[in-house]
Structure formats: C-alpha cells, structure tokens
Amino acid sequence: MLVQALIGFMGAITFAHIYRVPTKQLFYAGLVGALGWTICLITRELWGEIGGVFAAATAVAICSEMLARRRRQPVLVFLIPGVIPLVPGGKAYLTMLSFLQDDYGEALVLLVTTVLLAGAVAAGIIIASSIFRLYSRAKHVRR
Structure with a gap:
C-alpha cells in the first residue's frame, strides 16, 4: 500500500510540475495525489471500481x-494533480x-466503464466543490 501511495505521490508531482504549479506547493499537490490514490485502492475493495474512484x-x-x-x-493547483492518478x-x-x-463487444464494455469512471471523477469533484461553495455562502450570510 505504501508503494502505491508513493506512486500516486510521484504521479501527482510530475503532472503538477508539467502544469507549472508553484514549487512551494508541489509537495502538497503530491500529498493530495497520494491521498486520492490510497483512498481509491481502499474503497475500490468495498464499493467496486467506480465507487472507489468516486470516493477518491x-x-x-x-x-x-x-x-x-x-x-x-x-x-486547481491541488485539484488537477490530485485527480491525475484517478483518470x-x-x-x-x-x-x-x-x-x-x-473486438467490438469488449470495446463497448470498456467504453462504458471508461465513461462511468470519468463521470465518477467529475461527480466527486462537483459534489465536494458545491458543498464548499454552499458552506462559504452560508458563512458569509451569517455575518
């Protein structure tokens, strides 16, 4: 598991560097990638591949x-490198x-799986970002 987390960390840092993330933020972007990949590996056993990717x-x-x-x-400094291991x-x-x-039968099965995995990544990001946006607005309204 530790090796897999390290692979997620390195993959996230590599893409963060390619996308010119500020040097001081590279470590944190890598941590987000490692966290996401580790959560994906753990939850995939419980909820299947698509559920694991959604949770991650x-x-x-x-x-x-x-x-x-x-x-x-x-x-986006942390989000883009963080989801790279999940793509x-x-x-x-x-x-x-x-x-x-x-091999059209296998291709269609893989196509549906790929689209569902990409949709799970998008849905996870949208739900979490929406919750944070609602929380921020509610916090400002109370003031």
Whole structure:
C-alpha cells in the first residue's frame, strides 16, 4: 500500500510540475495525489471500481478546497494533480485498442466503464466543490 501511495505521490508531482504549479506547493499537490490514490485502492475493495474512484475524487476535491484556503492558492493547483492518478487513461487506451482489433463487444464494455469512471471523477469533484461553495455562502450570510 505504501508503494502505491508513493506512486500516486510521484504521479501527482510530475503532472503538477508539467502544469507549472508553484514549487512551494508541489509537495502538497503530491500529498493530495497520494491521498486520492490510497483512498481509491481502499474503497475500490468495498464499493467496486467506480465507487472507489468516486470516493477518491470527492476526497481529493475536499482536500484541495481545504488546502487552497490554508495555502492561499487556487483550488486547481491541488485539484488537477490530485485527480491525475484517478483518470482512466489505461481504460481509454484499452478501449481504443479493442476497437482497432475489431473486438467490438469488449470495446463497448470498456467504453462504458471508461465513461462511468470519468463521470465518477467529475461527480466527486462537483459534489465536494458545491458543498464548499454552499458552506462559504452560508458563512458569509451569517455575518
């Protein structure tokens, strides 16, 4: 599990560097990626692949929102590198490969899985970000 977390950390840092995340924030972006990948691995056993990715994306978005406020950075500085380990790039590759090999049955199954995984990432981010936005507005209204 520790090796997998380290892989998530390194993947997130690599993409954070490519996207020119400020150097002082690279470590935190890596932590978000490691957290997301670890949560995905744990919850995938309980809720299946799509449920695990949804839970991990939600956790990444919540962590990114909190870090953005604490570190005074845009949310995307932590969010984009954090979800990179969750993106179903391997499934998308296998989908295209199956189509090219004329294995349409397998390709359609992989296509549906890929779309559902991408949708789970998007839904997790949207739900967590919406909750934070509602909380922030409610906090300002009370003042």
